Amino acid sequence: MAAAEWWHEHACLDGCELSEFLYVRGGLGDVDSPDVRRRTALLMDRCRTWDTSETADVPDTVHLAGQVRELAWTLGHALRRTLDGRTMACFIFPAGNSVTSGWQPVSLPASDIEAELYFLRAARELTAFWRGLYERENVPEHLFPVLAADAFPGLVLADTLSFRKFDGTYRELRGWVAKVLTVLDDHFADALERPRSTQSRPSRAGPLRNRPVAREPKHPRQGKGNAAARCGARRSDLPLRVAREAAPSTEPRALHAA
Incomplete structure (x- = not known):
């Protein structure tokens, strides 16, 4: 993260620059919590600064x-x-x-x-930025899980998860897989814990944030008909059904087999 070297001169209120708002006691900044102002000032001081001669x-x-x-x-x-x-x-x-x-x-x-x-x-909007980099910067396959830590913070990808287990090339699958992981990260936990009917009970699985969403089974069955097991998918078809809601009509077959 970088900030212009004159960031503290930026006006945040009429007649009040950021430096005054953050650092001056008894000023207009007193309308906010001192802890919030102190933390903001510390974070800004840690940012790398740039000037017009850098680029x-x-x-x-x-x-x-x-x-x-x-x-x-x-x-x-x-x-x-x-x-x-x-x-x-x-x-x-x-x-x-x-x-x-x-x-x-x-x-x-x-x-x-x-x-x-x-x-x-807001910070919650930052995940959409990381997700957009897959296509915009043509992220290679070996960096896909590295970027996933920021793009899908609620998921933990299994180490054994590989595009080689899917039908199609990495470039063909990358965008669609990113969309599926986006839906899982944003909706899977809530969907799984939601009662399936007014008579059913909520799931006893407990909070699912930061649980692995793909895990290699101990004894996977072999054969082309068991693509879900080979790809490390859960037995439940719920994450696949949630993902299908946002998937394009041309989704790869091996990704939705169950």
């Missing part, structure tokens, strides 16, 4: 979602780094900013140069 030709004016943004060196810096192959996310501040969260096009005026940057307001 060549950092523009000060860009178009964000079709709107002109002047004196926007931070957006210009993020755009340049994204064009160089390092996709960037930008934290929206202050909260009342009109920029919409998610992927937004950013371009240079009077130019065809354009790239999408990710904008977020």
